Amino acid sequence: MKSNSDKNIELKAMPSSQANVMLCKGCTLDPLCHPNTLDKKTVDDLDSVFNRGVMYSKGEYIYHQGETFDAVYVVRSGSLKTYAITSGGEEQITNFYFATELTGLNGLNTKVYPVSAVALETTTVCKIPFSNVEELSLKLPELRENLYSTIGKELDSFQEMILTLSKKNAEERVATFLMNLSCRYKKRGFSASSFRLTMSRSEIGNFLGLAVETVSRVFSKFQKQSLIKAEGREIEILDPSRLAVMSGGMASEGAHAAQ
Amino acid sequence: MKSNSDKNIELKAMPSSQANVMLCKGCTLDPLCHPNTLDKKTVDDLDSVFNRGVMYSKGEYIYHQGETFDAVYVVRSGSLKTYAITSGGEEQITNFYFATELTGLNGLNTKVYPVSAVALETTTVCKIPFSNVEELSLKLPELRENLYSTIGKELDSFQEMILTLSKKNAEERVATFLMNLSCRYKKRGFSASSFRLTMSRSEIGNFLGLAVETVSRVFSKFQKQSLIKAEGREIEILDPSRLAVMSGGMASEGAHAAQ
């Protein structure tokens, strides 16, 4: 019942300034949005440049694979997935992103987004033109530090994923995935043991390199073993420590998605 | 016969300044080493700070997993692998790096290298303290641009790897790997069709998430199909287009390791 949709409703009912303060707390690029070291004029400039808190419905695109890279996005509420279409025409999900996490950095190399980003539910994001990030990061060492750290987390996350895909079996992958979600929810002040998945079994399978049926079977098996309780997308982690062991002990830390 | 060891010998025989010029041409962080926009004093500073062209023998470590992150490294000749030791104590190779490629960026998040880097053959690298990269990137937009692009390539490379691991079978993985190497060698002015592997079958298997035996079998099969000729580590690509098709068409571009 810690679903983010509750959050969205709350958000809509609030004056936007208040919502900003609430959600930007702990945001990676907070200095960009609330630069207390900058003068009034600059702040006003920012306000006009940033697209703070644009709302997307489930299935709507934040950016498309192939589009020119010009901005990064901070998730303020909700969640999204990024995926690439392979030459074979299949979808490959590369990551999921939740509130406070930053997406879009992959465009850094080719200046074109190598993936598309789609909202998994009603989701709000802040669009931040990359030129501004660059420019401001020259002035604000704190922000620069955050940017590097965020990039590092994204790299870590991918490396962790490579490890998962090349060394772990189906059960270990699913356990890793659940522990990772649990960890990320906890960091955001939600329950670590009880949450609602915002993605389908099929999307989990795609992400983890498993068939839908396999994901489903593992969920069932975990349930029989009293590791979790799963009713549709509602998940309860009954035995976190045992699940952590199953995951190969690599579910912790800041892995998967930049915070 | 385009082996890098020839290169090393050549290098040693040359006056070091000349060697620098030759190898730094096309180097990602060239502006850091030859900053023509900076005054003489600064250049002298750089000379004292940078560790240009340190040589490592096969098996020697450039940096260790867990060490404090303080520098990035540009490979000048030879090659190296980076790997993490998992909680289960297994080795997971995360990438290979060749001349002109940059490694060490993964430490950006935790300020600690999440992997170890080991020379696969006689290898020279330039050690560049990250504080210098940061500092100079503030002054040199060109360098900053390069840095971002390099980071982006590393992200691309990992994403590509995730795709390979979660969607491709053994043959596609090996084909992808060979095409990728071919592409990278070509970019460096070596033959795209004929080269010597600097890593063992076992290391290829580890990297691709396959057993050694599987790698060996795929090499044999490719040979029977006249796709390649493989004599130990000496590889000749006989039918690049067919191999590219086998790889799932995703072997191209700047994927795998930052240039």
Place this chain on the structure above:
DNA sequence: CGGCGGCTTGACTGGTATCAAGTACCGTGG
């Protein structure tokens, strides 16, 4: 010469994909 590590090949096994069927759920429209 013998030993050892890297590589190859064969036989067998097992985990996961695939195919197939059935159920539950949800939004839509009557």
Place this chain on the structure above:
DNA sequence: CCACGGTACTTGATACCAGTCAAGCCGCCG
């Protein structure tokens, strides 16, 4: 309100790819 269709999910049966075990070859080095 219910009927309907579609999607998401589950579960079972079967097939196959790749891992594991085992044996042998080759080249290198002590």
